[in-house]
Amino acid sequence: MATVVVPEVPAPLPVAGVGRRRRGSSALVRAARTRRGAIGLSLAGLVVLVAVVGPFVAPDSPTAFVTTPFAAPGGANVLGGDTLGRDVLSRVLAGGWVLLIMAAAATAFGVVVGSVAGVSAAYLRGRADGFIMRTVDVILAFPQLVFALLLVSIVGPKPWLIVLAVGFTHAPAVARVLRSATLDLSERDYVKAVELQGMKPSKVMRSELLPNLVSPLMVEVGLRLTWSIVLMAGLAFLGFGQPPPAPNWGYMIQENRIGLSSNPWAVIVPAALIAVLTIGTNTFTDAIARVMIGVDRQGDDATLASVISTAGSLP
Amino acid sequence: MTTLESPTTATTRIEVADLQIRLAGGADVVDEVSFRVEPGEILGLVGESGSGKTTVALALLGYARRGLHISGGQVRIDGRDLLGLSAAQLRDVRGGTVAYVPQDPAAALNPTLRIGRQMREALAAHPAAAEDPDARIAQVLVDAKLDPGSGILRKYPHQLSGGQQQRVAIAMAFACRSKVIVLDEPTTGLDVSTQRHVLETVRNLCQSYGVAAVYVSHDLAVVSGLVSQVAVMYAGRLIELGSTERVFSAPIHPYTQGLLAAVPSPEQAETLIGVPGQPPRPGRRPTGCSFAPRCGHATQRCTLEDPTPVTLDARLVRCLRATETAGSVLRGGTVVAPAATRSDSLLTVTGLDAHYGRFQVLRHVNLTVAPQTCTAVVGESGSGKTTLARCIVGLHANWTGRMRLEDTDLPAGTRRRDRHTLERVQYIFQNPYTSLNPRKTIRQILHQPLDHFRTVPADERPERVTRVLQDVSLGPDFLDRYPDQLSGGERQRVAIARALVVEPTLLVCDEVTSALDVSVQAVIVELLRRLQHERHLTMLFITHNLALVRSIAQTAIVLSGGEVVEAGPVEQIMEHPEDPYTIRLIQDVPKLAHRVSAGSDGTSAWQP
Numbered sequence: 006m007a008t009v010v011v012p013e014v015p016a017p018l019p020v021a022g023v024g025r026r027r028r029g030s031s032a033l034v035r036a037a038r039t040r041r042g043a044i045g046l047s048l049a050g051l052v053v054l055v056a057v058v059g060p061f062v063a064p065d066s067p068t069a070f071v072t073t074p075f076a077a078p079g080g081a082n083v084l085g086g087d088t089l090g091r092d093v094l095s096r097v098l099a100g101g102w103v104l105l106i107m108a109a110a111a112t113a114f115g116v117v118v119g120s121v122a123g124v125s126a127a128y129l130r131g132r133a134d135g136f137i138m139r140t141v142d143v144i145l146a147f148p149q150l151v152f153a154l155l156l157v158s159i160v161g162p163k164p165w166l167i168v169l170a171v172g173f174t175h176a177p178a179v180a181r182v183l184r185s186a187t188l189d190l191s192e193r194d195y196v197k198a199v200e201l202q203g204m205k206p207s208k209v210m211r212s213e214l215l216p217n218l219v220s221p222l223m224v225e226v227g228l229r230l231t232w233s234i235v236l237m238a239g240l241a242f243l244g245f246g247q248p249p250p251a252p253n254w255g256y257m258i259q260e261n262r263i264g265l266s267s268n269p270w271a272v273i274v275p276a277a278l279i280a281v282l283t284i285g286t287n288t289f290t291d292a293i294a295r296v297m298i299g300v301d302r303q304g305d306d307a308t309l310a311s312v313i314s315t316a317g318s319l320p
Numbered sequence: 321m322t323t324l325e326s327p328t329t330a331t332t333r334i335e336v337a338d339l340q341i342r343l344a345g346g347a348d349v350v351d352e353v354s355f356r357v358e359p360g361e362i363l364g365l366v367g368e369s370g371s372g373k374t375t376v377a378l379a380l381l382g383y384a385r386r387g388l389h390i391s392g393g394q395v396r397i398d399g400r401d402l403l404g405l406s407a408a409q410l411r412d413v414r415g416g417t418v419a420y421v422p423q424d425p426a427a428a429l430n431p432t433l434r435i436g437r438q439m440r441e442a443l444a445a446h447p448a449a450a451e452d453p454d455a456r457i458a459q460v461l462v463d464a465k466l467d468p469g470s471g472i473l474r475k476y477p478h479q480l481s482g483g484q485q486q487r488v489a490i491a492m493a494f495a496c497r498s499k500v501i502v503l504d505e506p507t508t509g510l511d512v513s514t515q516r517h518v519l520e521t522v523r524n525l526c527q528s529y530g531v532a533a534v535y536v537s538h539d540l541a542v543v544s545g546l547v548s549q550v551a552v553m554y555a556g557r558l559i560e561l562g563s564t565e566r567v568f569s570a571p572i573h574p575y576t577q578g579l580l581a582a583v584p585s586p587e588q589a590e591t592l593i594g595v596p597g598q599p600p601r602p603g604r605r606p607t608g609c610s611f612a613p614r615c616g617h618a619t620q621r622c623t624l625e626d627p628t629p630v631t632l633d634a635r636l637v638r639c640l641r642a643t644e645t646a647g648s649v650l651r652g653g654t655v656v657a658p659a660a661t662r663s664d665s666l667l668t669v670t671g672l673d674a675h676y677g678r679f680q681v682l683r684h685v686n687l688t689v690a691p692q693t694c695t696a697v698v699g700e701s702g703s704g705k706t707t708l709a710r711c712i713v714g715l716h717a718n719w720t721g722r723m724r725l726e727d728t729d730l731p732a733g734t735r736r737r738d739r740h741t742l743e744r745v746q747y748i749f750q751n752p753y754t755s756l757n758p759r760k761t762i763r764q765i766l767h768q769p770l771d772h773f774r775t776v777p778a779d780e781r782p783e784r785v786t787r788v789l790q791d792v793s794l795g796p797d798f799l800d801r802y803p804d805q806l807s808g809g810e811r812q813r814v815a816i817a818r819a820l821v822v823e824p825t826l827l828v829c830d831e832v833t834s835a836l837d838v839s840v841q842a843v844i845v846e847l848l849r850r851l852q853h854e855r856h857l858t859m860l861f862i863t864h865n866l867a868l869v870r871s872i873a874q875t876a877i878v879l880s881g882g883e884v885v886e887a888g889p890v891e892q893i894m895e896h897p898e899d900p901y902t903i904r905l906i907q908d909v910p911k912l913a914h915r916v917s918a919g920s921d922g923t924s925a926w927q928p
Contacts (some may be wrong), residue, residue: 117567149643193754194749194750194755198755198818199717199772201714201734202734202772203734203742216759216760
């Protein structure tokens with residue numbers, strides 16, 4: 006009789022780099038460690054710092070009349086006076102945080118709505134896909150700013166409405182990116198494996214697909230945040246922000262531009278802050294996208310493809 | 321330039337000496353590789369994935385993949401060192417003097433150009449090869465067993481079958497009268513019958529044109545009937561190099577012995593012995609012998625001392641204990657297949673017709689699987705075997721007929737099946753690289769079915785998961801790893817564990833080893849065989865590899881063109897096939913031409 010010899014399978018050899026690895030959040034940390042990411046993060050962080058700490062360190066009340074209209078910088082008013090003789094520095098310091106919160110809220114709203122729409126369209130296919138994506142096409146047909154203006158002019162410049170309007174106009178772009186990423190993923194065997202258990206579609210999307218969509222999602226959040234800031238500032242410039250006399254960087258550019266020759270700082274400083282913020286967020290997003298490509302080389306190349314296609318394609 | 325024409329090397333077609341290829345970081349992935357190939361001779365370069373065999377093959381064209389560079393040694397073709405050539409000279413050599421046949425012809429042929437145009441382009445790049453390009457093309461097509469009169473030149477690549485595409489690629493390689501041809505696993509994606517024809521074509525062409533060829537493969541059975549010399553690579557080095565007959569009939573290096581024992585035999589039902597463990601990653605060779613961590617013969621000395629190649633029994637071996645390992649035979653015992661005489665059935669499929677759109681894939685398929693047995697479904701690509709599996713598990717719903725699991729009906733599609741039925745039928749996917757969610761730990765992957773079906777109380781689930789992981793020979797340290805930290809074989813074990821964790825009644829395995837190396841395949845098949853035995857599983861084993869069937873199944877059905885052409889006990893089908901299709905299929909299975917001769921008493925001489 007022959008003896009059956011089956012060698013014992015020994016414990017696997019220790020492989021370098023094996024151990025618990027944090028994912029997702031580590032991409033942010035790693036992006037911040039790259040040169041590009043560090044520059045982007047510090048630019049954006051600087052402006053956020055001004056907006057958050059500003060209200061507490063402002064020398065004057067942003068609505069108090071402390072000097073002559075368009076007073077030149079100097080003395081008690083480091084950046085001079087604005088169109089009504091209020092302190093420009095105090096208004097700059099106090100006028101950022103509302104803008105930031107509204108931009109962040111709009112981004113969150115837009116990305117959530119857009120991802121739900123995009124992932125469901127791709128995973129459910131058929132009629133759901135057709136209905137969602139045609140709706141998306143209709144929304145896309147309106148220019149973002151025009152759409153927001155339309156809503157605001159009908160209902161009035163309420164902050165929540167502006168947030169919803171801006172967020173809503175982001176949803177189609179997010180939906181398109183996530184749909185293409187999900188289409189690829191939903192054909193994977195690991196998705197088929199849970200379908201074989203009869204898992205509900207909503208759960209498949211939540212627990213199997215979503216974790217693999219982290220990379221395109223992070224990039225989308227960054228891109229939409231940049232775009233939200235620009236839109237929010239633009240709407241404020243057009244007078245659809247908080248009602249005056251509340252300070253707002255966008256509206257400051259508008260109200261002070263008539264005095265550009267007497268006190269240019271009242272326009273330059275808020276404009277520069279908005280510019281630095283958007284450059285910062287966009288640069289950091291770019292760094293995330295680049296790091297993600299590296300992360301996904303070991304992970305899943307479906308997301309990789311969509312990250313590459315998204316990276317650097319700011320509207 | 322370094323055009324050496326020394327008389328001593330003039331007769332040697334390919335001479336590779338001390339080839340070394342490094343990563344950009346400095347670690348070498350290929351080191352101390354030397355071999356010679358004479359005109360008309362074929363050298364087989366074999367090894368597991370990651371052994372560096374393709375890297376060496378590409379170096380014969382003076383090429384290194386991105387991130388790698390050839391850092392030392394010589395590659396001489398007719399005495400001329402390719403590594404000293406300029407980019408322009410190399411361009412002339414590639415396709416001209418040295419031709420390359422890639423693994424996947426579908427990816428190598430331009431899908432938008434007709435075959436004729438592509439072949440003329442190849443000849444246009446090397447005008448010296450033929451006076452009349454069209455005549456030359458017609459001739460190599462005939463040589464490659466393709467009919468130039470059939471309008472093949474006017475066809476696009478997608479209009480050809482996989483075998484035809486590969487023969488076009490081979491014809492293109494021979495068209496320019498190359499002196500050297502490098503073939504990189506050209507038959508891996510092909511059916512056995514097609515494979516046999518392609519191999520014959522390669523053999524005849526090399527002989528009649530006096531071409532020296534290097535044939536890269538992980539499949540020893542394929543190589544054994546084709547090449548005259550075989551070079552076994554491990555971790556970037558040659559570990560055994562000699563004539564095919566000597567190396568295959570009396571392997572000396574334990575790794576070669578392991579690889580040979582892993583090759584399934586269609587002639588006998590025997591246990592397969594894989595090579596456990598996995599090779600070091602490229603550039604991370606351990607100190608001492610690279611194979612020592614996986615070697616059954618390894619001693620203390622092996623882990624400390626780097627072996628140098630020694631000449632023994634007319635071949636080169638890189639093993640410190642070569643004299644002792646020579647003659648030891650690694651061989652699985654014969655499996656005593658339990659007689660499949662059970663008349664009851666667990667799964668009954670009657671009159672199954674399956675469609676994709678309007679295209680009918682399966683025609684009136686009948687199948688019964690007796691409880692606690694393994695039934696193999698064998699067929700070539702396009703035979704409908706995977707569709708059959710997908711109908712049974714519920715992934716494919718477009719079918720008519722009747723399917724019963726014990727005393728319940730199986731409706732079409734997962735949505736119409738209840739939770740209990742879904743739990744009882746489990747499926748293992750072909751490709752372990754896509755069947756595990758890359759963002760989940762092994763713990764999450766194994767807990768998921770338990771959390772879904774909830775038939776096991778929550779506090780017993782962790783224990784159940786650890787036990788099933790143990791059953792597939794993985795330690796608890798795997799629980800917190802992610803799939804990308806696992807090798808292909810380990811991933812497939814996790815996939816098996818995921819299917820077994822809910823204790824299914826029927827396990828459907830769809831080509832579970834076709835994405836794996838032969839040495840890993842043996843380990844997985846043995847594992848499945850053991851589990852089937854221990855857990856009294858009923859298994860449906862889908863495969864294109866007839867040789868595997870003997871090692872695992874008791875009954876088999878053979879599918880061709882969506883119809884069952886033969887069904888019965890494995891022994892009967894393999895020994896006395898009746899259908900002409902089955903007969904041809906069995907004949908075309910590549911077999912080791914020089915089987916290792918077992919010890920006189922037939923027992924294994926080597927115990928781990």
